[in-house]
Structure formats: C-alpha cells, structure tokens
Amino acid sequence: SHKKSEDVREHFAALARAAYQDNRSKADSFRTAQSKRRLPSEEEAVEVRQQKAIEADRQRTVVLEDSWTWTLGVAFRDLVEVGSGAHGQVFRATFQNQPLALKLAKGRGLQDPMQREAAGTLDVAEEFAVLGALGQHPNVVRAFAVLTSSLGRPALVLEWATQSLHELARRLKDDRLENTTAGRDSLLQLFQQFLVGLSFVHGRSFLHLDVKPSNILVFEGVRAVRVTFAGDVWAAAVSLFEICCPKKTSLWTIAPQSFLRASEEQTAKAIRDMAVAKSSKFMPFDGAIKDILTQTFVPANRRLTLPAMLQIVQKDVRST
Numbered sequence: 001s002h003k004k005s006e007d008v009r010e011h012f013a014a015l016a017r018a019a020y021q022d023n024r025s026k027a028d029s030f031r032t033a034q035s036k037r038r039l040p041s042e043e044e045a046v047e048v049r050q051q052k053a054i055e056a057d058r059q060r061t062v063v064l065e066d067s068w069t070w071t072l073g074v075a076f077r078d079l080v081e082v083g084s085g086a087h088g089q090v091f092r093a094t095f096q097n098q099p100l101a102l103k104l105a106k107g108r109g110l111q112d113p114m115q116r117e118a119a120g121t122l123d124v125a126e127e128f129a130v131l132g133a134l135g136q137h138p139n140v141v142r143a144f145a146v147l148t149s150s151l152g153r154p155a156l157v158l159e160w161a162t163q164s165l166h167e168l169a170r171r172l173k174d175d176r177l178e179n180t181t182a183g184r185d186s187l188l189q190l191f192q193q194f195l196v197g198l199s200f201v202h203g204r205s206f207l208h209l210d211v212k213p214s215n216i217l218v219f220e221g222v223r224a225v226r227v228t229f230a231g232d233v234w235a236a237a238v239s240l241f242e243i244c245c246p247k248k249t250s251l252w253t254i255a256p257q258s259f260l261r262a263s264e265e266q267t268a269k270a271i272r273d274m275a276v277a278k279s280s281k282f283m284p285f286d287g288a289i290k291d292i293l294t295q296t297f298v299p300a301n302r303r304l305t306l307p308a309m310l311q312i313v314q315k316d317v318r319s320t
Contacts, residue, residue, distance in 0.1 A: 056084060063089065063104060066149040070095060070157070076102065083214075088124075092160060099160040100144070103127075104153060124156035134204050139197025139224060141217060162220055165190055166213035169243035176247075186221070187243050188317050192310060193224040198236065199306040211235035213243050233303055237296040240313075241279065244289060249282050251275060264299045272297035288316035 060081050068076045076093040079102065083090040091102045105124050124146055131143040144157040169187060177183035194216045212235065218224050241251050251274075259270040275293040283289060291312055295304040 059084075059089065063091065063153075066151045066153055068093075068102065068147045068149045068155055070145065070147060076100070101158040101160045103156040103158055124154050128156055130206060134201060134206065137197060137200045139193045140201060159219075161217035163218050164214045165194070165216035165218055165224060165239075165243055168218055168221070169213060170247075173247040184244070185317055188313055190216075190218060190224040191240055191243065192313050192317070194239075195236065195306055195310045195313070197224070199310070202306065211239055213239050233296055233306060233309070236306070236309065237275075237292050237304075240292060241275070241289060244283065244286065245278075246282050249278075251278060268297050268299055288312050 063081075064079055070076070074096060076095050079091045079093045081089060082092050082101075088103060088105045091104070093100055093102050103124060128143050128146045131140070134140060136142065141161075142159045144159070147155050147157060149155065165187070168190070172183045172187070198211070216224055216239065238251055245251075256271075259267060259274070261267045261270055272294065275297055276290060279286065279290045279293055292304065292309055295308070298304075
C-alpha cells in the first residue's frame with residue numbers, strides 16, 4: 001500500500017512537471033511570436049491590399065452618390081477624394097466656384113447603430129464644436145459648418161489648403177532642393193508657423209496627439225495651419241525630421257513600440273540614441289535638428305517646450 005502511494009505521487013509529480021514545462025514552452029513561444037510579429041506572406045499582403053482598395057472604392061462611390069447643400073440650398077459640386085484614414089475621408093469640393101474641403105467620418109449618420117459603432121469614434125460635430133471653442137487663429141484651420149447630406153451623413157466644411165507640408169517637402173526632395181538655402185528656409189518658416197498654431201492650441205488646453213507633416217496644411221506656400229486641434233512635442237520633433245531629411249529617409253524605419261523599455265528614461269534614451277544617430281548620418285551639418293531631437297526625446301520633466309523649439313528653429317533660419 002505504501003509503495004502504491006509513492007508510485008501515485010511520483011506519477012502525478014511527473015505529470016505536473018510535464019504540464020509546467022509545456023506551459024513554459026508555450027509562453028516562451030508566445031513571447032517570441034509577439035516580439036517578432038510574423039510578417040504576412042506576399043500573397044496575404046496582396047490580398048489585404050486588394051480588399052482595402054475594394055472597400056475604399058465602395059466607400060468613395062457611396063459618398064459621390066450622396067449630396068450636400070448649404071446656404072439657399074446651393075449644392076456642393078465636383079467632389080474629389082484627397083485623403084482617407086481609419087476613421088474618415090476628406091474631399092475637395094466647390095461651393096459657388098469656391099474650393100472648400102468636406103471631412104466625413106466613416107459611418108456617421110448611418111441608420112444602423114451597429115454600423116455606426118463599427119465606423120469609429122470620430123464625430124465631425126464634436127470636432128466643429130472644439131474648433132469653435134478654440135477661437136480663430138491664423139495658424140489653426142477654419143471650420144465653417146457641419147452639414148447633413150441627403151442620406152443623413154454629416155460632413156465638416158473646412159477651408160481648402162493648396163497642399164500639406166508633407167507634400168511640399170516631398171516635392172522639394174524630388175527636385176533635390178530640400179538642402180538648398182531657399183528650400184530649407186521655406187520649410188522652416190512654415191514649420192515655425194505650425195509651432196505657433198500648436199502652442200496656441202495647447203494654451204487653450206486641447207490635445208489631439210496626431211501631429212504629422214500630412215496634417216500640417218499649407219496655403220499658397222505662405223501660411224501653415226494645424227488641420228486638427230493640437231499635438232505633442234515628440235511628434236513635432238519627428239515631423240521636423242521628416243520634412244527636412246533626405247528623400248527615402250525616415251525616423252521610423254522600425255515600429256516605435258520596439259523601443260519600449262522598462263522605464264520612461266530608458267525608452268526615451270533608446271529613441272534619442274536612434275534619432276541622433278540618424279540625424280548625424282543623414283544630416284551631419286544640421287545642428288538645429290540634432291539639438292531638438294536631443295532635448296525632445298527625454299522624460300517629460302526635462303522635455304523641450306514648444307517655445308524653446310521655436311527659438312531653435314528661428315535662430316537656425318536667421319543664421320542662413
């Protein structure tokens with residue numbers, strides 16, 4: 001009887017050890033897979049792109065079959081999609097031969113509540129209210145109204161910009177003019193205006209956390225505005241790097257989350273080391289950008305402020 005008890009204990013102990021090792025192996029495999037994040041095959045990637053293209057075309061067709069009217073029942077005409085994201089679309093349109101932008105939130109105004117929920121959280125009426133609460137500023141985009149289409153779809157009416165700072169920088173890079181005195185000055189002067197608008201918005205206690213060159217609008221090459229209502233200092237520094245760096249260069253060549261460390265200090269250092277190394281490699285004579293990157297990618301209590309960033313940019317422009 002005693003021997004049988006020992007045999008049973010050993011049997012279950014062996015089962016427990018095997019189960020433990022199996023769980024540990026599965027956990028290690030899961031962590032490895034999460035860290036490497038298996039890339040889709042070429043066939044899978046092509047299929048995903050095709051599905052996205054089909055869905056985008058369907059959404060574009062639905063919008064173009066809709067209609068919006070404003071003062072005295074005058075309709076918006078000549079709608080052309082100029083941008084699309086996860087939650088919304090932007091169309092260029094004309095109203096009485098005047099160019100304007102219509103910003104649509106995907107799914108808003110749909111009858112089915114489940115479709116509305118699936119479309120995302122962006123609400124153009126809320127955005128219009130925030131822009132109204134901000135007050136007007138030369139470097140914050142103007143919103144005129146929220147209109148409802150014949151199919152019940154809301155759209156935010158915005159002033160029309162000729163291009164984004166991203167498009168301007170790309171064109172200069174295509175012509176190899178981004179490092180010329182004229183090209184660089186034009187980019188930095190517009191970036192200064194963006195910082196002024198961003199600082200105004202922060203001063204009104206709003207944050208949006210979506211600062212990027214494609215969201216900085218340029219009007220006739222002389223006026224830059226924020227397309228939405230605020231941003232972040234880190235993202236502003238990244239935007240400056242992206243518009244000034246050489247063609248086919250980018251700060252984020254690998255996923256930002258791969259820089260996550262155990263503490264804010266360690267995470268900031270990992271990003272700072274990468275950013276400064278890239279700046280030294282691709283823009284070795286650009287001391288201003290290196291200074292901004294060095295002073296931005298640090299813990300929040302030591303981070304560069306927007307006014308300080310503006311002073312560095314202004315000093316750089318004056319010295320050229």
